[in-house]
Amino acid sequence: MEENQDGRLQEGGPSSLVPISDNQIDSVDYNPELDNDASDETVMKRGCFVSLAGLFRKGGEKSVLYGDDVVIGRPVGLTRMIHISRDPTAPFGLKGLPTGWEKFLNDPKTDSNSVTPRTNRCLDILSGDPFFSVFVSTLRETFPEADQVTIVEDDPATFYSLSTKQIGEGGFSKVYQGTSQEDGHLVAIKVLSDTELKPVCMELLLQKAVSHAHVVDVERTFLWTHQLYIVMENMDRGSLASFVGPAVRFPEGAIAYVCKCILEALAVMHAARHIHRDIKSDNILLSSEGAVKLSDFGNATALTEAGQRSSRMGTIYWMAPEIVRREEYTGKADVWSLGITALEMADGAPPHSEEQPLQALLLIKSSPSPKPKHPEEWSEAFLDFLRRSLDTDVDARASSEELLQHPFLQTAWSVEEFKAYINSISYRDRD
Known part of the structure; x- marks a missing residue:
């Protein structure tokens, strides 16, 4: 040779x-x-x-x-295995480093900025999965910036201090308060397992696609040690559910203000052929500045080309009849759920909440449109708003865009009025 x-x-x-x-x-x-x-x-x-x-x-x-x-x-x-162990006498304190690694670390040009954290595009993670095919294709058409929604493989502790104070909890996640190490502003950090990677990608894409003043903003998302960290703006008064109860009767002006904020966000979402599918008081967040924002897009989805979906999703007591009956549905299912939330603010609880879940499903499926417990105590404008949003006939039910023109919303309080009201309610008053 x-x-x-x-x-x-x-x-x-x-x-x-x-x-x-x-x-x-x-x-x-x-x-x-x-x-x-x-x-x-x-x-x-x-x-x-x-x-x-x-x-x-x-x-x-x-x-x-x-x-x-x-x-x-x-x-x-x-599989080529590389065995690296601690050794104080070895270069860099590690024994078994490959030659290429040693050269890289010995290079005077190498610093902490030489290693760039891996950035994953959410669309790339979902692409190729037939379950998300309709969603991905719809989003590419309606949201040109979808390619910019990413998850970074990096330690969130480098950028945020995570408090042990838990401020929320979901089916698969816990939410903690955090602080930006850059400027000290407060954030909310949702933590969940990386087994939820694809659903989280879908949630992030939809939440970013509906960029709106009344949608909770996501700052960034990290993947680190098999955990996902979604960093969101901090809504310091918590969820609307925290204020709803038998001892708190929301004035009509406050109900109209909340409904107007959420309908403005839904109108944008529905125009882009997306549905939230889980509108309820738990997913409406409030701030001490009077802000009202929609959160938790984990159940959100894209509509088919025909503008409909058929899978059953949502929380039982707020679920629209057509979803319970497993019929095809549109954004009007969100309108129903908002109508139930308005009733919840008026009565202190959603209809059928005293029933077991299965019984509640049967009642939603077969009962006429729900009404306030004491309709005589409310204005005709509010009662008509409920009739238009809670019509069991989907074709007759108003869309989010139509409801925005309803006279009841003209009675909505200003931001300052709602701010003063929500800050006046103490934790003791809610029980």
Whole structure:
């Protein structure tokens, strides 16, 4: 064998060269017991090209193996393991570092900025999964900035201080208060397992697609040690559900203000062919500045080209009849849920809340449109708003865009009025 210009052993021309990569073999040394006459040239070094013609000749005094021609396949299913251990006497305090790593770390140009955290695009994570195919295709049409929604593989503690104070909880997540290390502003950080990666990607994409003053903003999302960290703006008064109860009767102006804020967000969402599917008091967040914002897009989805969906999603007591009946539904299912939330603010609880879930489903499916417990105590404008949003006939029910024109919303309080009201309610008053 002869060594050519680029350091490869060669015999019989290029067609006889077979590469042995780092992942396939580290070294192969010739066994002298097989052939006493073999030269040192038959020793294969790591990463070189070896001539099969030279190693497996048929006969001849220089052959390595005797007998018939041998067909050699490539190794499969091999994994190259790198064992690194602590050693104070070794460079960088680590023993077993690959040579390439040592060179990189020894390079004076290498600093903490040389290693860039991996950034994953949410659309790339969902692409190829048939379950999300309709959602991805719809989002590409309606949300050009979808490619910019990402999850970064980095430690959130580098950017935020995570408090042990839990401020919320969901089916698969817990929400903690956090503080930005850059400027000290407060945030809410939702923490959940990375097994929820794809649903979280869907949630992030929809929440970013409906960028609106009345939708909770997501600052950034991290994937770290098998946990997902969704960093959101802090809504310091918590959810609307925290204020609803038998001891708190919301004035009509406050109910109109909340409904107007959420309808403005829903109108944008529905125009983009998306549905929230879980409108309820728990997912409407409030701030001490009087802000009202829609959150938790975990059940949100995209409509088909026909503008409909058929899977059953949502929370039972706020669920629209067409969803309970497993019929196709549109954004008007969100309108029903908002109507139930308005009733909840008026009566202190949603209709049928005293019933077991199965019984509540049967009642939603078969009962006429729900009404306030004491309709005589409310204005005709509010009662008509409820009739338009809680019509069991989907075709007759108003859309979010239509409800925004309803006279009842003209009675909505100003931000300052709602701010004063919500800050006047103490925790004791809610019970």
